[in-house]
Amino acid sequence: MQPAADTFTLPDAPLNAWYAAAYDVELGRRLLARRILDHNVVMYRRADGEPVALENACWHRLLPLSEGALEGDNVACGYHGLVFNPEGRCVFMPSQETINPAARVRSYPVVELHRFIWVWPGDPALADPALVPDLHWNSDPAWAGDGKLIHVDCNYKLVIDNLMDLTHETFVHSSSIGQRSITEVPFEVTHGPNSATVTRWMIDVEPPPVWRAQLELKTGVPAGRVDRWQIIHFEPPSTVSIEVGVAPHGSGAPEGDRSAGVNGRVLNTMTPETERSCHYFWAFVRDYALGDQRTTTLFRESVASIFAEDEHVLAAQQRAIDDHPDKQFYNLNIDGGAMWARRLIDRMVARELPDERYVRSAEQSLAAEGERINVEATAADAERLGIKL
Amino acid sequence: MSGEYFARATVRRVVDVAPDVRLIELVPDAGVAPYPPGSHIDIAVSIGGIPDTRSYSLVGEPDGQAYRIAVKQVPDSRGGSRVVRALSPGQEALISAPKSHFELAHGRPEYLLVAGGIGITPLIGMAQALHRHGRSFRLLYSARTRAQLAFADELRELLGERLELFVDAEGTRIEVAARIAALDPDAELYLCGPQGMRDAVARAWLAAGRRADRLRFETFASGGRFAPQEFVVRAADLDGAEFVVARETTMLDALAEQGVELMWDCRRGECGLCAVSVLACEGELDHRDVFLSESQRAQCRTMLACVSRAVGGAVTIDSGFRSDPERPRSVAMQRS
Structure with missing residues (x-):
């Protein structure tokens, strides 16, 4: 919807959060440019392997530093040769013996964890590595798997909506993991102060093709009817970790013992690129057949083809949203998980806002959460955060 | 797409059109938008310090001058209609753009x-x-x-x-x-x-x-099978904490005032987002929604907190609150 004069809305994503900016294997001794929440960032590894993330525009004439070259741990601009170190300070200027002390580019806090390079686009003073979203299964020796990065032409929240409600599997992924029982069994939506969970158990169902094959791989015997689970965990602002799997019906999985079954985790974290596009990092990991590289590759590729179906739907949805600026979403019962996710995101956003009108709007969208949001900031903060008042 | 936009509007005229119905004309600063018949607007209100919205149908076809709403005086109102009814000419209000969820189909014979x-x-x-x-x-x-x-x-x-x-x-x-x-x-x-x-x-x-x-x-104008009366909500997942839902408020609002969050959207018993699990119920449930089927109503295992009520006694629910998942410390900061 086009805001009319005097209307206001919340920014799209909080700045004070860790966002996945690259897969570990993407980063090396070369310059990688990527837009993260509309910040153009250049990334590389130092000689010792530590990741670096800098503003991707030379202090001097704004040429993207990614057009330049690595010089040891520093990056040299490809236009006039200014050199910046990993902290973003200029350490060389052409044709002068001194260096202008103001010469610097922004250096972003960066952490490598769970096979991702995480960048903090907000206030560096708040960048606590303990706040990196929990995707530890991606680098836990008790789990095996791999994943990919996809670029999706849609707002990142549409991907979150997609992941928080798996009834869409029945319709979007009918050939692989979809089955009618997903839409037929009840689900439970729960929430915590900083989490939202959607739990769905399908008891005594035929396994869909993908899961039948996995169960047979593990047990070596033909699979019968199963209990199937999907437990979706959201961690704001944009991480969704999904427990998935099947176990032979009656083997005790709903009661807590999944040892007779096959356990997977779909790990997802989305990073806004612009308001209409995002970087979608995912991995599929499993806790069985750990040494089986063939399964790792097959799973990675089959999940990639499943996600390509989502990519198509999501991009079409974004185009339809753009085509219908007068329309709003209508929310259904199945959107409960997504609505909690959006409420938690809005709350994070509201906490960093300087203007009381935004706080009121945020509270309206959160309404009735019974907690006042304290914001102390100024117009200068608004400018820094890029918010138009 | 996400969030809701509210625009400033000024009250132009207020007139009682029936003993208990007040017509209010609102002129948005940004101008009146056209809308199909059956549309409504949301008005931002503050109920006991908690920001909230109320929906009102737009009265009559657009005239390009103002939005007209008619607000009924409801003794059992949650307070929203009281706040809106108190608006007087010259006062400002925050309103949404018109929304159309009740559209007239064309081309029917009758x-x-x-x-x-x-x-x-x-x-x-x-x-x-x-x-x-x-x-x-x-x-x-x-x-x-x-x-x-x-x-x-x-x-x-x-x-x-x-x-x-x-x-x-x-x-x-x-x-x-x-x-x-x-x-x-x-x-x-x-x-x-x-x-x-x-x-x-x-x-x-x-x-x-x-x-x-x-x-x-x-479904705005909602009344149940029973006259609203006070009842008690016990939240099993919050150590059995008890909350009183007064006659003139809803379970959703009463819980919110005590810091118990539920998800909600339409607030008129349509979408089903505020459905809570009912674990036990003394007395009867007065289902006032259009979301649950007849058989779901009869089972009394779930109810919509925005409109439905318990009649005579208490209802025990699961509000859906759980602790956040624990984060493993052992893997913190490992390099992969």
Whole structure:
């Protein structure tokens, strides 16, 4: 919807959060440019392997530093040769013996964890590595798997909506993991102060093709009817970790013992690129057949083809949203998980806002959460955060 | 897409159009947007310090000058209507753009509009539009007393004998089944009124073998099978904490005031987002929603906190609150 004069809305994503900016294997001794929440960032590894993330525009004439070259741990601009170190300070200027002390580019806090390079686009003073979203299964020796990065032409929240409600599997992924029982069994939506969970158990169902094959791989015997689970965990602002799997019906999985079954985790974290596009990092990991590289590759590729179906739907949805600026979403019962996710995101956003009108709007969208949001900031903060008042 | 936009508007005129109905005209600073009949706007209000919104149908077709809403004085109101009714000329309010969830279909051979009390508001614009397009239709409008038939004179002038008035106090009633039987097979019925009327019309419509999608209804004006009364909510997942839901508030609001968050959206019993699990119930549940099926209502395992109530006693629920998942410390900061 086009805001009319005097209307206001919340920014799209909080700045004070860790966002996945690259897969570990993407980063090396070369310059990688990527837009993260509309910040153009250049990334590389130092000689010792530590990741670096800098503003991707030379202090001097704004040429993207990614057009330049690595010089040891520093990056040299490809236009006039200014050199910046990993902290973003200029350490060389052409044709002068001194260096202008103001010469610097922004250096972003960066952490490598769970096979991702995480960048903090907000206030560096708040960048606590303990706040990196929990995707530890991606680098836990008790789990095996791999994943990919996809670029999706849609707002990142549409991907979150997609992941928080798996009834869409029945319709979007009918050939692989979809089955009618997903839409037929009840689900439970729960929430915590900083989490939202959607739990769905399908008891005594035929396994869909993908899961039948996995169960047979593990047990070596033909699979019968199963209990199937999907437990979706959201961690704001944009991480969704999904427990998935099947176990032979009656083997005790709903009661807590999944040892007779096959356990997977779909790990997802989305990073806004612009308001209409995002970087979608995912991995599929499993806790069985750990040494089986063939399964790792097959799973990675089959999940990639499943996600390509989502990519198509999501991009079409974004185009339809753009085509219908007068329309709003209508929310259904199945959107409960997504609505909690959006409420938690809005709350994070509201906490960093300087203007009381935004706080009121945020509270309206959160309404009735019974907690006042304290914001102390100024117009200068608004400018820094890029918010138009 | 996400969030809701509110725009500043100024109250232009306030006039009582019935003993308990107040017409309020709002002029948005950014200008009036066109809207189809049946549209509503949301108004931002603050109830006991908690920001919230209330939805009101727009009265009549757009005139390019102002949005008109009619607010009924409800003794059991959650406070929203009281706040909105208190608006006076020159005051400012924050309002949404018009939203259309109750749209009039074109091209039907015949239309029947049925209004109960304040439920007349969305149907006025529909009657105007149908009249303007020369369609075959009637408007059946009922209220408890003749004085409560707001807008009846204006409607009479426009519609003549196509308007029929029914007054409970005078013993006149809409003969629903007969009215439906007399309609063209492809006719549509548009309905807005209290729950008793809604249930009766819906039952008669389906009993007549008519298509469910040809019965259109709006659910703002909600009343239950029982008069609202105070009840107690026990939240099993919050150590059995007890909350009192006063007569004039809802379970959703009463819990929110005590810091118990539920998800919600429509607040009128349609979307199902505020459904809570009912673990135990003393007494009866007064389901006032249109989300649950008849059999789900009978099971009493879930209820919609925005509109439904317990009658006589207490209800034990699961509000859905759980602790956040624990984060493993052992893997923190490992390099992969």
